Amino acid sequence: MKSLLARGSELSSSSEQLKILTDVSEKKSLPLFETKLEGSGLAPFLPTRIEILQVNVGKLCNQTCKHCHVDAGPDRKEIMSQETMRQCLDVLTGSEIPVLDITGGAPEMNPNFRWFVEEASGLGRKVLVRCNLTILLAGEKFRDLPEFFAANRVEIVSSLPYFQKRRTDAQRGEGVFDKSVEALRRLNSVGYGIPGSGLVLNLVYNPAGAFLPGGQSTLEGDFKKELKSQFGVDFNSLFTITNMPISRFLEYLIESGNLEEYMEKLVSSYNPAAAVGVMCRNTLSVGWDGNLYDCDFNQMLDLPVAGTVRTIGDFHLASLEKRKIRLHQHCYGCTAGSGSSCGGAIA
Amino acid sequence: MAQETTYYKPEDLKKFGNIGEFEPDLAKKFFDYYGAVFADGALSAKEKSLIALAVAHVVQCPYCIDAYTADSLEKGVTEEQMWEAIHVGAAIRGGASLVHSVQALNKVKELSI
Numbered sequence: 001m002k003s004l005l006a007r008g009s010e011l012s013s014s015s016e017q018l019k020i021l022t023d024v025s026e027k028k029s030l031p032l033f034e035t036k037l038e039g040s041g042l043a044p045f046l047p048t049r050i051e052i053l054q055v056n057v058g059k060l061c062n063q064t065c066k067h068c069h070v071d072a073g074p075d076r077k078e079i080m081s082q083e084t085m086r087q088c089l090d091v092l093t094g095s096e097i098p099v100l101d102i103t104g105g106a107p108e109m110n111p112n113f114r115w116f117v118e119e120a121s122g123l124g125r126k127v128l129v130r131c132n133l134t135i136l137l138a139g140e141k142f143r144d145l146p147e148f149f150a151a152n153r154v155e156i157v158s159s160l161p162y163f164q165k166r167r168t169d170a171q172r173g174e175g176v177f178d179k180s181v182e183a184l185r186r187l188n189s190v191g192y193g194i195p196g197s198g199l200v201l202n203l204v205y206n207p208a209g210a211f212l213p214g215g216q217s218t219l220e221g222d223f224k225k226e227l228k229s230q231f232g233v234d235f236n237s238l239f240t241i242t243n244m245p246i247s248r249f250l251e252y253l254i255e256s257g258n259l260e261e262y263m264e265k266l267v268s269s270y271n272p273a274a275a276v277g278v279m280c281r282n283t284l285s286v287g288w289d290g291n292l293y294d295c296d297f298n299q300m301l302d303l304p305v306a307g308t309v310r311t312i313g314d315f316h317l318a319s320l321e322k323r324k325i326r327l328h329q330h331c332y333g334c335t336a337g338s339g340s341s342c343g344g345a346i347a
Numbered sequence: 348m349a350q351e352t353t354y355y356k357p358e359d360l361k362k363f364g365n366i367g368e369f370e371p372d373l374a375k376k377f378f379d380y381y382g383a384v385f386a387d388g389a390l391s392a393k394e395k396s397l398i399a400l401a402v403a404h405v406v407q408c409p410y411c412i413d414a415y416t417a418d419s420l421e422k423g424v425t426e427e428q429m430w431e432a433i434h435v436g437a438a439i440r441g442g443a444s445l446v447h448s449v450q451a452l453n454k455v456k457e458l459s460i
Contacts, residue, residue, distance in 0.1 A: 164425060207420070214422040218393060222423050264361070 001064040003073040004248060011251050012071060014302040021245065021329040028260055030267045033331045040272035045325045050317065052283040054101040054342070055088050056296060057113065059288065061105040062138045065172045067206055067249040069300050072105040080288040082112045087312045088286060089119050095317055101342065103130040103296065108142060121152040128155045133183035134176055146190045155200040156192060163226035167208040184233045193235040202237045210258035212269060212337050213240035216345040239344025244297050244333040266332035273347040274339025280325050286312050294325045303328065360410045393422040400429060401436035
C-alpha cells in the first residue's frame, strides 16, 4: 500500500479532511467540539504547562499502516534536519520540560536519530521513542537498536494492535505481527519489559476497526496473559488509544461506510473528565520542519499553534503557555469514553 | 410518507434511551438494573458481553446482536471467543428442541406394541 500522498488521493489534503469532518458534523447535526467544551465549563481551552516536547522527526516509515494519522510510509521523504533537532535540544536545555517524546514515521530512519537520542539523554531528560518494532528487523543498521536504546535508558512505546496475527496484520500489514513478536523478544533479551531492569517497554493498542477501545486495565491483562503464554514476551503497560478520524483511518471509515456512525459514536461518548486531561494541554508538538502544533493530530491537519510563536527556533515558553488550543471535530477522538492520549486512557 | 419495508431499523438502536418518554420512572429502574447487570462482578464485563452476544442470537434480537458484537470487539474479545459463545447459544437452542424428543420417544413407546 502507498501513502495517500503517493496515490494522489484527495485525502492527502488536510483542508479536504477538515471539510469532510465539518460536512459530516453538519449532516448529522453533531455539536461543534468547542461548543461541547463550553458546556463542560472548559472554554477557553488552555494549556496547563508544557511537560512533554513531542518531536516528529519525519514521515519516512518502513510500514504503511491502514490507520496511520501521519500518512507515513516508505514513499514519504519528509525528514527533520539536524539543525532543527539542535533547536529542540536548545529548548530542552533552556527549560525544565522533563520529557522528550520522539515519533515519526519510524523515527529510527532519520539519519540523525541516534545523535538526537544521545544528546537528549545526556541532558538528563526522560527520552521516549515511539518504535514500530519491525524497524528492528529492517536491516543490519537497525539490528543493534535494542542495545542502543538500553545504553541511553530510552523508554520504548510500541504499537501492537492485538495479541493475535489476524487483527494486527490487517491493520499494520502482512507479516507485521510475527516480526513484532521477534522484535519484542529482542527487546526483552536486553532487559526491556523485564521487572527490575528499569528498562520500560510499553505497548499501544489501537482498535482494528471502527470501534472504541475497551477498558485499558482489562485489555492489559489479556495482552500480558496471551503474549506471555503464547510467545514468552513481557512488557510493562498497555496504552489504549482511540483511532482519530483523520488521514488513512478517515479513508478506511469512508470506504467502509462507517464514517457517520463513528463520528456519532465519538460525540455520544464525549467525556468531560477525559477532556480535562487531554495531551494537548501538557504537550507541545514539533513538526519535521520545526513548526509547532498543539498535538500530532493537529500537526497532520496543518492546524498550527495559535499566537505569534510558530517554530521551535522562536520558542518562548511564557507565550506558548498562554496560547489557546486549536480545536476541530477530530478532537472528539481524544475525549470519547475513557479518553485517549499518547499515554493511553485518561479518565 | 414512504412505506416502511421493515420493522427493524438500525438507527432505532440509538433511540433505546428514549423508551422512558412515557414511563420515565420505570425506564430508569430498568436502565439502572441493566447497568448493574453488566458491570464487573463475579463475572467480568467481558464475560457478560459474551453471554449477551450468545443470548442475542438465541432471542434473535438484531439490535442486541449489533450492540454486543461491537461491545465484544471493544472489550478485546477474539473472533474465536465470539463464535464459540454463539455456538453455545445455538447448542442450547438446538438441544432445547431435541430434549423434547424424549417426550416423543415416551409417546412412541406408549402407543406401540
